[in-house]
Amino acid sequence: MPTFHDDFVPVTGGVDLPADRLRPDVDRLRGLVLDCDLDKHIVRILALHPDLRDRFGDRDLTSLDLLAKRALLDEMNEILGIRPPSHSRP
Amino acid sequence: MNMPSEIRLLDHWHGIEVSAALVELTRTLAANRIDAQWWQLEGVSKSKRAQEGDHHWVWRKLVGEHRNSLVWDFIGAQTDDGDIQGAISYRIDARSFLSPEFGTVYVDRLAAAPRNRPWLVPSPRFAGVGKGLLLRTVCHSYWLGLNGRVNLMSLPSERTRAFYENRGFIATRERDDGMIEYELPAESAQAWLTQEGLL
Numbered sequence: 382m383p384t385f386h387d388d389f390v391p392v393t394g395g396v397d398l399p400a401d402r403l404r405p406d407v408d409r410l411r412g413l414v415l416d417c418d419l420d421k422h423i424v425r426i427l428a429l430h431p432d433l434r435d436r437f438g439d440r441d442l443t444s445l446d447l448l449a450k451r452a453l454l455d456e457m458n459e460i461l462g463i464r465p466p467s468h469s470r471p
Numbered sequence: 472m473n474m475p476s477e478i479r480l481l482d483h484w485h486g487i488e489v490s491a492a493l494v495e496l497t498r499t500l501a502a503n504r505i506d507a508q509w510w511q512l513e514g515v516s517k518s519k520r521a522q523e524g525d526h527h528w529v530w531r532k533l534v535g536e537h538r539n540s541l542v543w544d545f546i547g548a549q550t551d552d553g554d555i556q557g558a559i560s561y562r563i564d565a566r567s568f569l570s571p572e573f574g575t576v577y578v579d580r581l582a583a584a585p586r587n588r589p590w591l592v593p594s595p596r597f598a599g600v601g602k603g604l605l606l607r608t609v610c611h612s613y614w615l616g617l618n619g620r621v622n623l624m625s626l627p628s629e630r631t632r633a634f635y636e637n638r639g640f641i642a643t644r645e646r647d648d649g650m651i652e653y654e655l656p657a658e659s660a661q662a663w664l665t666q667e668g669l670l
Contacts, residue, residue, distance in 0.1 A: 395528065395580050396624045396650060398565055404574055407564045410541040422614070425541055425563065429574055430616055461616035464670060 406431060419450055426457055433457055474610055475669065478548055478603030480556065484596050491556055491600070493607055496545035498538070501530035504547070504555040509585050515592060523591065524626060525582045533560060533580070543579075546607060548600050557583040557600030561608050563615060568622050568643040568654045575654065576612040578623035581605065601634070609660050610669055619660025624650045638663060 537543035565577035613619040639659025
């Protein structure tokens with residue numbers, strides 16, 4: 382149950398991060414728009430993890446059906462050590 | 472993905488918990504439900520409103536500036552009446568303050584609707600908006616393979632410091648402008664997600 386004190390003032394004045402505090406290797410995400418949430422998530426993960434980019438290359442997501450995309454995401458999650466929530470584990 | 476699609480808020484007016492949907496902010500939603508509404512506060516003087524750090528923020532413009540980029544996300548907490556009770560913007564291409572070789576999610580802005588601020592209005596309605604939006608961001612960091620790491624720059628007030636530090640954020644630097652740089656390390660992030668049943 383949230384308490385009354387769980388709310389707080391705005392945390393930032395919109396302080397821009399300088400370039401040296403941003404990753405230079407994810408430029409591919411800028412200027413990119415995708416409508417499908419799953420596609421968006423996969424493209425983001427591939428951009429954020431160069432090792433996955435090397436392994437999976439630039440997959441053409443338009444050529445994959447939903448099941449294939451989910452399988453790809455499962456494989457990437459396993460490599461990254463992303464655990465499913467405890468309530469969905471066998 | 473197992474991202475939460477809603478958060479729980481405490482409705483002080485009715486003494487009950489309610490849910491609020493986590494929605495992607497569009498320019499229209501930001502213009503109609505934030506910019507046009509948030510500062511229409513009865514009984515709050517203009518000078519008091521102006522003292523709030525986000526009084527001049529124009530969310531419609533902010534959403535518009537980054538709408539064509541997968542680097543940014545703008546999320547609002549929307550109650551059943553359609554109102555936005557709080558909003559957050561963050562970018563996913565930041566470096567960790569603690570270990571720059573790691574990536575993090577950087578919270579650019581976070582605000583509860585002014586009507587929900589107990590220091591601003593005599594009878595705020597919803598509590599828990601800020602926590603819920605922040606938790607959702609930590610969750611997104613985890614699902615992006617960034618281990619839940621989140622960083623931000625906080626106002627130096629006692630209240631905001633306590634809020635972050637109670638949740639495991641570490642102050643990494645105090646800036647010349649008084650803002651404090653905070654980061655939630657991976658271990659603390661995953662402990663919080665586990666505690667909330669999200670891991």
